[in-house]
Amino acid sequence: MSQVRTATEEVLHIGHYINGQATSRASDRMLDVNNPATGEITAQVALADKATTREAIEAAKAALPGWSAVTPLGRARVMFRFKALIEENFEKIARLITAEHGKVIEDARGELTRGLEIVEFACGIPHLLKGEHSLNVGGKVDSYSMMQPVGVCAGITPFNFPSMVPMWMFPVALACGNTFVLKPSEKDPGASMVMAELLKEAGLPDGAFNVVNGDKESVDTLLTDPDVAAVSFVGSTPIAEYIYTTGSAHGKRVQALGGAKNHMAVMPDADMDQAVEGLLGAAYGSAGERCMAISVAVAVGDEVADTLVEHLKPRVENLRVGNGLEETGLEMGPLVTKEHLEKVRGYVDLGEQEGATLAVDGRKRDFPGSNGYFLGGTLFDHVTPEMRIYKEEIFGPVLCVVRVPDYDSAVELINEHEFGNGTAIFTRDGDAARQFSTDIQVGMVGINVPIPVPMSFHSFGGWKRSLFGPLHMHGPDGVRFYTKMKTVTARWPKGVRAGGSAFVMPTME
Numbered sequence: 166m167s168q169v170r171t172a173t174e175e176v177l178h179i180g181h182y183i184n185g186q187a188t189s190r191a192s193d194r195m196l197d198v199n200n201p202a203t204g205e206i207t208a209q210v211a212l213a214d215k216a217t218t219r220e221a222i223e224a225a226k227a228a229l230p231g232w233s234a235v236t237p238l239g240r241a242r243v244m245f246r247f248k249a250l251i252e253e254n255f256e257k258i259a260r261l262i263t264a265e266h267g268k269v270i271e272d273a274r275g276e277l278t279r280g281l282e283i284v285e286f287a288c289g290i291p292h293l294l295k296g297e298h299s300l301n302v303g304g305k306v307d308s309y310s311m312m313q314p315v316g317v318c319a320g321i322t323p324f325n326f327p328s329m330v331p332m333w334m335f336p337v338a339l340a341c342g343n344t345f346v347l348k349p350s351e352k353d354p355g356a357s358m359v360m361a362e363l364l365k366e367a368g369l370p371d372g373a374f375n376v377v378n379g380d381k382e383s384v385d386t387l388l389t390d391p392d393v394a395a396v397s398f399v400g401s402t403p404i405a406e407y408i409y410t411t412g413s414a415h416g417k418r419v420q421a422l423g424g425a426k427n428h429m430a431v432m433p434d435a436d437m438d439q440a441v442e443g444l445l446g447a448a449y450g451s452a453g454e455r456c457m458a459i460s461v462a463v464a465v466g467d468e469v470a471d472t473l474v475e476h477l478k479p480r481v482e483n484l485r486v487g488n489g490l491e492e493t494g495l496e497m498g499p500l501v502t503k504e505h506l507e508k509v510r511g512y513v514d515l516g517e518q519e520g521a522t523l524a525v526d527g528r529k530r531d532f533p534g535s536n537g538y539f540l541g542g543t544l545f546d547h548v549t550p551e552m553r554i555y556k557e558e559i560f561g562p563v564l565c566v567v568r569v570p571d572y573d574s575a576v577e578l579i580n581e582h583e584f585g586n587g588t589a590i591f592t593r594d595g596d597a598a599r600q601f602s603t604d605i606q607v608g609m610v611g612i613n614v615p616i617p618v619p620m621s622f623h624s625f626g627g628w629k630r631s632l633f634g635p636l637h638m639h640g641p642d643g644v645r646f647y648t649k650m651k652t653v654t655a656r657w658p659k660g661v662r663a664g665g666s667a668f669v670m671p672t673m674e
Contacts, residue, residue: 177208179354181217181378182361184224185371192217196351196380201267201499202488204536210354213379218346218386221375225317225344226392228372233314233342237291240340246367247336248284251277251360258359260490262327265353267498267538268451269489280332282621283639290340293644303672306656312648314342315418316394319387321408322357323400324350324501325454325560331357333625334397335374337643339364343395344373348387352501354378388412395646397638398422399456401558402584402630409633420646421633422626424558425586428461428567429615430575430601432592433469436613440591441476443615445496447589448564449484449542452500453509457587457609457616460559461548462566463575470568474524474546477564481525481542484562488537499538500561506538509561513543516554516563522546527562550578558584572597580606586627589615608632 179198180189192211200207213221232240251258255277262273296310320334327349335345349357357376364374377383387393388411395418398408405423412419429447431440447459464470485496500506510528517523523545530541540562548555548565555565569575579588589611590601598612608627611617619625619640626637636642 176206179208179210179358179378181211181213181221182358182374182376183217183221184375185365187358187362194380198265198352198354199502200264200537201501202490202535202537202539204503204538207264208355210351210378212351213377213383215382215386218348218377218379218383219390221346221377222317222387222390222392224372224375225346228370229314229316229344232339232344232370232373235342237294237340237342240342241288241290243364243368244284244288244290244336244340247364247369248281248288250363250367251281251284254359254363258328258356261355261359262353263489263498265355266324266327267489267501268454269495269498271489271495272451272498273489276326276329279618279621280326280329283332284336286621286639287336287340294341294648296650302654303656305658306654308652308654311651311653312341312644313651315647315649316343317346317392318343318395318397318647319346319348319393321348321384321387321396321398321400322350324352325451325456327353327356328360330399331360333399333638333643337639338395338397338647339369339373341644341647343647346375346377346387346393348377348379348383351378351380384408385411388417389415391415393417395419396421397646399638405633406630418646419634420626420636420638422456422638423631423633424584425456425458425627425631426461426556426558426582426584427457427459427587427589428463428579428582429459429589429591429611430463430465430572430579431469431473432465432572432590432594432597434593435469435591436593437472437476439613441473441480443589443591443613444473444477444564445480445484447615449481449497449562452497452540453562454501454560455616457618458560459589459615460564461555462564463578464566464568465572465575466570467568470546470566474544474566477544478524481544481564484542486530486532486539486541488535497542497562500540501538503538505560506540509540509559509563512554512557512559512561512563516545516548516552516565519552519554521548521552521554521565550581556582572601576601576604580604583630584627585629586631587611587617589613589617608637
């Protein structure tokens, strides 16, 4: 198993994966891949131009007739073999994720496990594609539906889940009979290259799955090329809106998942220990670089807020932070790049300027001997809805505590935010929890569950400006997105219909 095509001296060269082969073709545009825990350059990735991206699309187009003709059972068997190969290489892939992204190894294993659940879901594709059938909708007339592949599909994925988010997309797309071009994040491209090799080993035909590493040039090619039928995206809201608008304008089916500002309402009757533990993992796990991270704790009542901050403060100050490949028992790793570290530090500066109470300042945390992109956990209290640190997605280890007087105020606060990705409520009151799940204008809701990520057989997606397009990721919506429904109405008469030609709307009577 290899993540790259070639190695020169100590820096590896990562190219693309097109038509069943890794390629290291020369490029005048190269980007460094860093280990976020050390700051060291570990590889250089080639950024695809329009011609290279077009080559991947052509490979997918050429492979489409043969792959779509494979029976659903045959496609499922490829997914079964792919699942087994991921499991055989599980630890190697997890370590690669940690080396390129920075998340601690336990978190990388968890990401890979959740991605595998989508592969397991895709293994059931013969059942998922059965369609519907109605006998005798009219005299000797039957109707049935067929779910057929849409064609060449593209996936554009973010840096924070280099294996899981691609696996939200391509296993379902391939199982439905489509071919696929993946454009992963150029910040941590290794896992996608490995998965491409394992798909081929599992029996996927050459060209059915391709990887182009690139930037806006390759993205725009995928969005505008007439041979691409559907595009899936996960990332920030401004880019999601651009993906949706551009892809739709070029006649493509698009699902684009955007940003988030996920709130967790803590009611006065909540189990405070449970709420604190839930907030710690949800706010600071993966250094807050999750679209489902809880970044706002909505404390209902000052007493709840005071208790919450009192319990959180020492825990946040003492989060175990370090290099996930060298230390065990860590709770948080570095941020993904130096640029992103500076961006998150800038938000902490801004929060102070806006007048929020800085209960824990992660900028003051020392990491001696490290050139990595580390920031300690940060906790703000007395945050208000007018502040940018409340309104904007920080995507780092920063938790904001907002104080509200009652349940209705908490619901109003959450519903007025432009994002509606995920939310949670911690309470012992079943009536309040049930009402919250109904009242809240958010796509994914947790009740005493801080990160309510749906299982693979349900669908993932938010509301408002967290999702562009009508269909969510994986689960039933994933199958709907990657298929076109065709309805057939059939009669097998013995002779010409009595009465001859019909010039009115048929009623099947």
